[in-house]
């Protein structure tokens with residue numbers, strides 16, 4: 208739960224107010240029932256014999272019931288508002304931590320799991336304050352108040368009531384929380400698997416339909432949903448058992464207090480009305496056990512969720528800024544010397560790359576599929592670090608430069624560049640947030656998409672749908688290309704910029720590359736046939752090395 212501490216600390220005022228109101232609610236409830244018992248018994252005895260002042264207790268009953276309503280309302284509002292604000296803070300924090308860790312490596316860390324942590328896991332933490340911290344604090348307060356009250360009016364009942372309250376509000380929930388750890392973790396795991404199965408099915412819907420594989424996807428989702436049901440059922444069984452045990456404890460306590468109370472009446476230590484009032488006050492104090500038990504039943508789930516978040520907060524991205532960054536001087540000469548790299552030690556991809564890219568030069572990297580073109584471009588942006596050798600920009604090893612500086616000099620159009628949800632303009636402004644309409648249209652023109660965008664009813668403000676659903680694959684690619692061209696970087700890395708374009712558009716774009724890239728240095732990874740003059744030099748990948756192409 209360490210992740211929650213700073214977030215709770217940042218919102219301590221709201222939490223403290225909610226705690227105060229929760230304690231007031233409980234105190235008013237206890238007092239209400241206590242006074243009512245005292246009042247009713249006193250009034251009943253009055254009609255039989257002695258005199259009893261009805262006005263005092265009846266106004267107290269009204270006062271406490273009003274106070275209880277008002278404080279409960281306030282407590283719900285502040286408790287929930289603060290909790291929602293904390294969860295929102297947590298989501299933002301988590302998003303910030305997760306992004307540098309993408310792409311996830313390993314089986315357990317998939318995109319669906321990432322979404323699951325941001326949504327499901329965070330939501331389970333709502334009960335930490337509302338159903339654990341606040342009710343526990345209130346229970347302590349109740350125990351203290353009730354103990355003091357009984358100490359004065361019926362001391363023999365005090366240990367019985369406190370032990371009973373301790374067992375029901377702390378002992379039973381503690382056992383429940385401990386026994387529910389495994390089922391809680393199972394719920395979290397199963398929910399995450401279910402989200403992953405759902406995302407897989409939605410992402411691959413078209414192919415699954417075309418291949419007639421929808422039943423397989425449904426089966427995978429069904430299995431995940433069944434796991435969720437089983438895990439939840441186990442959890443609910445635990446809560447029911449715990450609630451039963453707590454109710455039993457409450458019943459025994461009331462009998463114990465009644466027993467000691469009757470003895471106290473017999474010895475003349477307490478009057479009948481006050482004893483009844485005290486008995487009902489004890490019963491009312493047990494009100495606090497309900498939320499604690501509900502919280503305890505699910506706390507295993509929250510703790511598993513918190514552990515998953517803690518794991519992220521402890522995880523360091525593989526690529527980090529240098530401890531002592533060196534300011535990047537102007538100039539954009541890029542030099543690679545003896546660069547070796549492999550995703551695993553057993554399978555090197557780059558086996559000694561030497562390359563020099565002068566300012567404003569354009570070169571092309573060609574080679575078979577899987578030869579290492581995209582890998583090399585990724586290294587230039589430090590998406591991974593070289594295993595051996597060095598990459599220098601403006602004379603500095605790129606590992607000595609701040610990432611933000613490096614990436615402001617070099618822009619990449621990746622092979623699977625995404626269209627973000629939003630409009631054409633939203634997508635383009637990611638490349639250059641300050642660009643005006645004329646600049647946006649110029650970039651679109653260079654990417655051979657301007658006519659299309661101008662033909663849309665809302666032009667630059669046309670909505671593109673999720674992942675550019677309203678665009679063809681080639682149009683989406685050109686939009687991403689326009690976005691990269693807009694980036695004010697001196698070096699452009701274009702990975703298959705013409706993928707998805709028809710032959711004529713591809714030839715026109717490549718013929719126009721010099722103008723399109725406006726004097727900037729370019730590394731073009733491509734399978735396309737290059738027209739004369741499109742680039743200054745061509746290199747071919749051969750067994751992890753570069754040879755003049």
Ligand SMILES: Nc1ncnc2c1ncn2[C@@H]1O[C@H](COP(=O)(O)OP(=O)(O)OP(=O)(O)O)[C@@H](O)[C@H]1O
Nearest residue numbers: 550551556574575576577578579580581582583622
């Ligand atoms: N994230 C990864 N993890 C493990 N291996 C990878 C990863 N990305 C690429 N590879 C492997 O590295 C090799 C080079 O891949 P890369 O994507 O650089 O090739 P490419 O020349 O760009 O291919 P293409 O022309 O098909 O895009 C391939 O054998 C590929 O299987």
